[in-house]
Amino acid sequence: MHDTMTSTALYTACFEQDSLAQHEAYTTLWHMLYRVAYAMLHAYPDGDAITTDCTQKALIKIHRNLGQCQNPATFREWCMQIVRRTVLDELRRPEHRRRASMPDAEHGPWAAPIETLQLDDLRGILTEVIDAGPLSARSRRVVVGRYFSEQNDDLLAQTESELAQKPVLASHIQVTRAKNLAALRRDPALIARLREFVEEG
Amino acid sequence: MNQANWSQNAMQHLVQTLVAPVDQHTCDTCCDQLAIYTERNQSIAQQYLPPSIQQHLDACVSCAEYFAALDRSFTAVDTNLPVPTPDLGWLQQAPSWYERVSSALALVGKNIQISLNQSLLDGFAALQPAQPALRGETNQPLQLTFTPSIQPLREINLAIYPAEANVCRVRVQVQLHDREWPDLAQIGVHLIAASGRQSSETDVWGEAVFSDVQAADVAGLTLEIELPTPIN
Numbered sequence: 001m002h003d004t005m006t007s008t009a010l011y012t013a014c015f016e017q018d019s020l021a022q023h024e025a026y027t028t029l030w031h032m033l034y035r036v037a038y039a040m041l042h043a044y045p046d047g048d049a050i051t052t053d054c055t056q057k058a059l060i061k062i063h064r065n066l067g068q069c070q071n072p073a074t075f076r077e078w079c080m081q082i083v084r085r086t087v088l089d090e091l092r093r094p095e096h097r098r099r100a101s102m103p104d105a106e107h108g109p110w111a112a113p114i115e116t117l118q119l120d121d122l123r124g125i126l127t128e129v130i131d132a133g134p135l136s137a138r139s140r141r142v143v144v145g146r147y148f149s150e151q152n153d154d155l156l157a158q159t160e161s162e163l164a165q166k167p168v169l170a171s172h173i174q175v176t177r178a179k180n181l182a183a184l185r186r187d188p189a190l191i192a193r194l195r196e197f198v199e200e201g
Numbered sequence: 202m203n204q205a206n207w208s209q210n211a212m213q214h215l216v217q218t219l220v221a222p223v224d225q226h227t228c229d230t231c232c233d234q235l236a237i238y239t240e241r242n243q244s245i246a247q248q249y250l251p252p253s254i255q256q257h258l259d260a261c262v263s264c265a266e267y268f269a270a271l272d273r274s275f276t277a278v279d280t281n282l283p284v285p286t287p288d289l290g291w292l293q294q295a296p297s298w299y300e301r302v303s304s305a306l307a308l309v310g311k312n313i314q315i316s317l318n319q320s321l322l323d324g325f326a327a328l329q330p331a332q333p334a335l336r337g338e339t340n341q342p343l344q345l346t347f348t349p350s351i352q353p354l355r356e357i358n359l360a361i362y363p364a365e366a367n368v369c370r371v372r373v374q375v376q377l378h379d380r381e382w383p384d385l386a387q388i389g390v391h392l393i394a395a396s397g398r399q400s401s402e403t404d405v406w407g408e409a410v411f412s413d414v415q416a417a418d419v420a421g422l423t424l425e426i427e428l429p430t431p432i433n
Contacts, residue, residue: 018293035282148206172269174268
């Protein structure tokens with residue numbers, strides 16, 4: 001397998017019908033695209049199976065649309081675009097959206113205490129919710145960091161990477177924050193009370 | 202955490218995120234915007250996204266995961282990852298007629314391109330309706346019709362007349378959804394062949410005629426049409 005083939009050589013080989021060169025070119029592409037799809041999907045349930053399906057779909061799309069690649073010198077980048085788009089289309093399917101909206105193991109049912117909801121000031125409610133709500137220590141840091149310390153996710157990821165002593169991507173910070181805010185959003189009484197503050201301005 | 206320093210604006214911002222509606226429309230808008238970065242082959246940091254998208258990503262786990270998946274696609278991939286063996290059996294399958302016609306069409310900037318090849322011409326020839334033989338007439342053109350779903354195009358008709366002295370006549374007719382005769386004039390049409398490029402414009406009927414196309418060029422001909430801006 002020639003993983004060092006240039007884009008142009010790979011592109012040319014893909015056109016060589018029923019040849020060993022074509023088979024090798026598509027095998028090279030398969031390895032390249034599988035890794036990208038895996039990076040995108042491995043965290044999902046059935047990640048391995050979806051990765052294989054998406055890579056296969058992307059490879060067939062590439063084969064059918066080879067003529068639309070305008071610049072063979074950027075063929076690899078063109079193929080990357082196709083696999084990314086294929087995975088993103090897969091992630092827009094309703095089953096993935098439904099799963100994402102369900103509470104995960106770390107965020108069970110939670111409701112703000114009635115005394116919290118009866119507080120008159122927004123600061124008091126938010127303090128209680130952030131301190132005593134279903135938020136982990138990291139979650140508190142990423143919510144407070146974004147909203148009250150004006151730290152962007154690159155900065156927050158750097159801090160979390162140092163604390164965890166392993167790389168944490170900025171986009172993972174985004175997911176953490178969304179999951180924790182979603183846990184708060186599942187309390188209808190809290191959301192109704194917060195809406196009153198929005199309406200009051 | 203010093204809550205005394207929390208500004209009213211920051212608190213309102215957080216509350217707005219918590220009470221913001223998450224519906225199919227906002228998710229579609231967010232995913233469409235993020236998918237644009239796929240076309241550009243580049244990663245994007247959260248802080249450079251439009252504020253409405255930033256807020257939606259905080260409010261919607263599914264879109265946050267979508268964003269993270271896109272971001273991970275730009276990170277270094279593990280070269281030691283065990284990759285299963287591909288199933289390339291589909292390479293041996295002949296493409297369907299629909300696939301062959303679709304692959305002949307491409308949008309290049311604002312122009313649509315139709316790339317002819319011998320297999321496509323043979324396919325269209327097999328689809329030609331039987332013509333009545335009137336007065337021994339034998340020079341019926343090969344008719345090709347394309348209906349790409351690209352606005353404002355309705356149909357592109359191509360007629361290739363049999364060669365005389367190795368020269369063919371090619372007639373192109375462009376039909377649009379949003380206008381008809383006599384407003385179909387001045388659409389740029391180009392024929393790109395191995396022997397050179399010819400350019401013309403449609404007349405009021407949407408027709409452009411190229412009367413001296415080398416017969417040998419037809420099987421590798423590329424037709425390019427400058428798409429007019431749709432009329433709203």
